[in-house]
Amino acid sequence: xxxxxxxxxxxxxxxxxxxxxxxxxxxxxxxxxxxxxxxxxxxxxxxxxxxxxxxxxxxxxxxxxxxxxxxxxxxxxxxxxxxxxxxxxxxxxxxxxxxxxxxxxxxxxxxxxxxxxxxxxxxxxxxxxxxxxxxxxxxxxxxxxxxxxxxxxxxxxxxxxxxxxxxxxxxxxxxxxxxxxxx
Ligand code: IMP
Ligand code: MG
Numbered sequence: 430x431x432x433x434x435x436x437x438x439x440x441x442x443x444x445x446x447x448x449x450x451x452x453x454x455x456x457x458x459x460x461x462x463x464x465x466x467x468x469x470x471x472x473x474x475x476x477x478x479x480x481x482x483x484x485x486x487x488x489x490x491x492x493x494x495x496x497x498x499x500x501x502x503x504x505x506x507x508x509x510x511x512x513x514x515x516x517x518x519x520x521x522x523x524x525x526x527x528x529x530x531x532x533x534x535x536x537x538x539x540x541x542x543x544x545x546x547x548x549x550x551x552x553x554x555x556x557x558x559x560x561x562x563x564x565x566x567x568x569x570x571x572x573x574x575x576x577x578x579x580x581x582x583x584x585x586x587x588x589x590x591x592x593x594x595x596x597x598x599x600x601x602x603x604x605x606x607x608x609x610x611x612x
Contacts (some may be wrong), residue, residue, distance in 0.1 A: 432588060433612075434599035439574060441596045444584055447573045448476070451554065452483030454571060455524065462522040463549070464488040467514070469539060470494050472528030475585035475593070476556045480526070492517045493543075495535050496522075508538040518546035528585050529557040530572075533565035540567075556580065557598070 439447075468477040470492050481490065492510035504566035523543060527536055536553060544551055561578045582588045583595030 432592065433602040434582070434595075435602045436600045437597050438576065438579070438581060438600055441599040444573075444598065445479070447520070448479050448556075449483050451571050451573055452480055455480075455554070456484055456486060458552075459522055459524070460486055463517060463520070464524060465491060465518065465521040465548075466524045466526055467493055467543060469493055469525070469527040469535070471593070472585050472587065473526045473556070476528060477526055480554075481611045489521075490518060492574050493539060495539055502580040506532075506534060508535050510539060510542055512542065518543065518548050520547070520549045522550045523548040523552070523573075525551065525553045527555050529559065529581070530555045530567065530569055531559050531562050533563050536569075537565040556584070557586075587607075 464486060464595060466477065466488055467480065468474065468490065471494075476489065481488065491514050493514060496509050525536070525540060525543060527539075530536055536555070540551065540553065552570040553567075555569045556573040558572045558575045559578055560575060579600045580588070581598050582592040583598045584602055585593050586598065587593045588601055
């Protein structure tokens, strides 16, 4: 089942520059705070690794898992959270990191979940935002790029759990994107 990239949306260099800018913005806002970055696995791993190396301030990282897609490119609407976190969240300044904000269901659910631990502040940061697809009203505090409604892969983002390792972000060919996967 070969998959193809129809078009490169953001090159390695463009992503790097934008991640650097985001880090500078985060640094300005959160310098001197007790920063805890919680990354949503697995899509935000690459973003996390790059972002933290542009942040010179002291910080901690933690991960949380969420899955809503299963084996499809269309969200199932049900968000499963797997929480093995063992850090103190109470009274910390939390930055919740995800790869992409699509319908908003995932981030809204996780946000609510983390909020229940009583952080001092809770901000959200996504590399990509597809506002046209939003179902749950949610605006990220930090956003790398706003994009049109395309299914994108690379730089951590997957198609059926593959293509995360592409160093750029690309739009998947139309012929592999439609609808749920047949059983
Ligand atoms: P939401 O709950 O609909 O906002 O979906 C968010 C999650 O869906 C993200 O964390 C991604 O894992 C996945 N997702 C949404 N759009 C794309 C895409 O274009 N490519 C790859 N994954 C996507
Ligand atoms: Mg995903």
